[in-house]
Amino acid sequence: MVASEVRALxxxxxxxxxxxxxxxxxxxxxxxxxxxxxxxxxxxxxxGPVALxxxxxxxxxxxxxxxxxxxxxxxxxDAHPDNVVVTVGSQQALDLLTRVFIDPGDVVLxxxxxxxTAINTFxxxxxxxxxxxMDNDGLVPDALRETLSRLxxxxxxxxxxxxxxxxxxxxxITLTAPRRAEVLDICRRAGVLVVEDNPYGLLSFAGEPxxxxxxxxxxxxxxxxxxxxxxxxxxxxxxxxAPQPVAARLVLAAESAILSHSMFTQLAVERYLATxxxxxxxxxxxxxxxxxxxxxxxxxxxxxxxxxxxxxxEGGFFVWLTLPDGVDAKAMLPRAIAARVAYxxxxxxxxxxxxxxxxxLSYCFPPPERIQDGVKRLADVLRAEILLRRTFxxxxxxxxxxx
Numbered sequence: 001m002v003a004s005e006v007r008a009l010x011x012x013x014x015x016x017x018x019x020x021x022x023x024x025x026x027x028x029x030x031x032x033x034x035x036x037x038x039x040x041x042x043x044x045x046x047x048g049p050v051a052l053x054x055x056x057x058x059x060x061x062x063x064x065x066x067x068x069x070x071x072x073x074x075x076x077x078d079a080h081p082d083n084v085v086v087t088v089g090s091q092q093a094l095d096l097l098t099r100v101f102i103d104p105g106d107v108v109l110x111x112x113x114x115x116x117t118a119i120n121t122f123x124x125x126x127x128x129x130x131x132x133x134m135d136n137d138g139l140v141p142d143a144l145r146e147t148l149s150r151l152x153x154x155x156x157x158x159x160x161x162x163x164x165x166x167x168x169x170x171x172x173i174t175l176t177a178p179r180r181a182e183v184l185d186i187c188r189r190a191g192v193l194v195v196e197d198n199p200y201g202l203l204s205f206a207g208e209p210x211x212x213x214x215x216x217x218x219x220x221x222x223x224x225x226x227x228x229x230x231x232x233x234x235x236x237x238x239x240x241x242a243p244q245p246v247a248a249r250l251v252l253a254a255e256s257a258i259l260s261h262s263m264f265t266q267l268a269v270e271r272y273l274a275t276x277x278x279x280x281x282x283x284x285x286x287x288x289x290x291x292x293x294x295x296x297x298x299x300x301x302x303x304x305x306x307x308x309x310x311x312x313x314e315g316g317f318f319v320w321l322t323l324p325d326g327v328d329a330k331a332m333l334p335r336a337i338a339a340r341v342a343y344x345x346x347x348x349x350x351x352x353x354x355x356x357x358x359x360x361l362s363y364c365f366p367p368p369e370r371i372q373d374g375v376k377r378l379a380d381v382l383r384a385e386i387l388l389r390r391t392f393x394x395x396x397x398x399x400x401x402x403x
Contacts, residue, residue, distance in 0.1 A: 009344065012337055019374030021296075021361045022342040024169065024317045028232050030288055032281070036232075039272045047267060055263040057254040058247075059086025059239070063270040067239050070273075071225065074201050075215035079241055085250045086261055090199055090226040090238035095121050096253045097160070097195060097222060097240065102127045107151060107158045111139050113320070113349030113358070115169045115197065118162055122351075128156070129351035136311070138165060138175030141182040148190050161192050166210045167200040167316025170349045170360035174210060174314060184217045199226040199238075200316035202282050205290040210315075219243055227269055229317070230282055235265045289317070295368035296361065296375060303379035305386060310361075317364040320346075322357060324386060329359040332385050341377040 009022060043051055058064070064081035071079050087093040102108065104126035110118065112131025122129050130151065133143045144161075151158055161183070165175035175183070187194050196213045204210060214223035226238035240250055254261075272278065296319055300310055307324030321343075323329060330345040344362075346355025361378075363371055 009333070009342065012342065018337065018340045018342050019366060019370050019377065020342045021363070021366070021371070021374050021378070022344045023365060024362050025365045026229050026233060026317075027285075027288060027365055028234070030285065031232060032276070035276050036272065039275060040268055043264075043268055043271050051264045051267045053263060055260045055266065057085075057258075057260055058251045059084065059261060060263065060266045060270060063237075063266045064239075066270055066273045067225065067241075070202075071212070071214075071223070071241065074198070074209045075211040076223070076241070077215070078218060083241055083244055083247050085240045085242065085247050085254065086266060087238045087240060087254065088236045088258070088261060089228055089233070090197060090224040090240075091117060091121075092254075092257075093224045093238055093240040093250070094118060094162075094195070094197065095124075096250050096257070097246075098122060098125045098127065099253050099257075100246070100249045101159050101193070103157075105157070107156045109144070109147065109158060109161045109192070110351075111163060111168065111171075113170050113346060113355055113360075114162065115164055116344075116348045118197070119349070119351050122162075127159075131350060131352065131354070132161075134168075134171060134173060136173060138168070138173050138179055139163060139183060141179055141186060144183060144186050148186070148192070158190065158192050160195050161187050162195045162197065163213075164197045164200075165213055166198055167203065167313055167318075169200070169316070170318050170344070170346075171320040172311045172313030172316055172318040173320075175213075177211070180213050181216065184213060184220060188217070188220050194221045195224065196221050197224045199224075199229045201225075202230050203286055203289060203317075204315040205286060205293065206314060207283075207286070214241065222246060230285065231269060231272065231278075235269055236262070237265055237269045286315075289315075289364055292363040292366070292368055292371055293319075295371045296363040299372045299375040300379075303376050305379065305383050308382065317362050319361045319363065321359050321361055323359070323382065325357070326389055327382065327385055328356050330356055332381065335385065336378060336381045339377045339381045341374045341381070343378065 064084040067084050068079040068081055098121050102125045106127050107130055108122045108127045109130050109132055111134050133140050202209050214221040223241040310319050310321040330347050344360045346358030
């Protein structure tokens with residue numbers, strides 16, 4: 001799916017009669033909105049002239065220090081505020097990195113499937129996206145080696161490995177610790193910078209966050225983080241943690257792009273982190289999303305026809321569902337919408353048109369009973385699709401007599 005198709009899908013999926021298992025929207029209604037309101041009101045009263053003024057392109061120093069504390073929860077103990085660049089969500093950090101590193105024709109390696117908007121970003125800078133295969137343990141190191149060797153023979157310029165290693169979007173898979181070390185070693189030897197996009201890292205259903213790749217390779221990894229999934233996406237506050245030379249170039253790129261970020265939202269996030277029991281809120285989010293994940297997995301097991309498989313995420317927002325042979329998720333989508341359920345076809349998560357037999361299901365936004373209803377509707381649509389295919393395969397047009 002191209003970007004316009006995704007936007008059109010989400011416009012349809014937002015209709016109240018449709019159970020949307022499509023968008024990865026956090027459940028912001030679970031936030032203590034009274035605490036958010038008091039934090040913002042206090043900010044205007046106490047620091048209004050600063051909050052409403054221009055800031056620096058690198059971001060507020062106090063917020064950058066708080067961000068280092070957040071990353072320490074994922075094992076990044078050596079982060080310094082000078083190496084943090086605040087961005088308008090982590091999406092802007094990815095855009096700035098691509099702008100700094102990529103020339104037309106350069107190769108960006110990604111998991112297959114990968115985050116749809118990352119593909120769009122790389123395409124905007126005329127990068128060539130090459131997918132690396134995944135299994136239930138994440139990106140496959142042998143496939144990475146083979147791809148790098150093939151690209152070297154071709155004379156391709158491989159600049160970045162973009163990865164969402166923890167509770168991946170869209171597959172929900174987590175790269176195992178041994179593979180993380182192996183992937184880092186492969187990229188270090190090949191001179192390829194690793195871009196670790198980690199918006200879901202704190203949302204582990206096991207309770208303890210997964211150790212970030214950046215924690216073990218400070219010189220080889222640019223880490224992207226965001227408060228969109230753990231506070232509120234409407235704040236639009238993310239960041240990049242990068243080696244100092246890279247951070248300096250990101251600041252220059254940010255200055256030319258937007259001059260400075262919103263001081264108001266930066267200071268609102270900083271005050272919220274400083275004055276509210278934020279770790280307890282993260283715990284509440286984890287429990288809520290775990291319940292919704294459980295509702296989806298349980299209903300998938302109860303209702304899906306044979307030949308359908310799916311991932312079992314240990315955190316984050318997403319399940320990746322693979323359909324029985326011959327079923328096309330993109331072709332089936334209009335019939336699903338007619339049945340009042342929405343998903344994102346797998347083609348949106350590949351640069352090469354792969355993924356027609358798969359879909360991403362999101363459990364983060366609807367409550368459990370709506371998730372159950374939506375999965376049941378989807379299972380009904382899929383059974384009808386399988387029956388329709390069997391009918392046409394068993395009785396192709398050439399089987400009928402001609403007049």
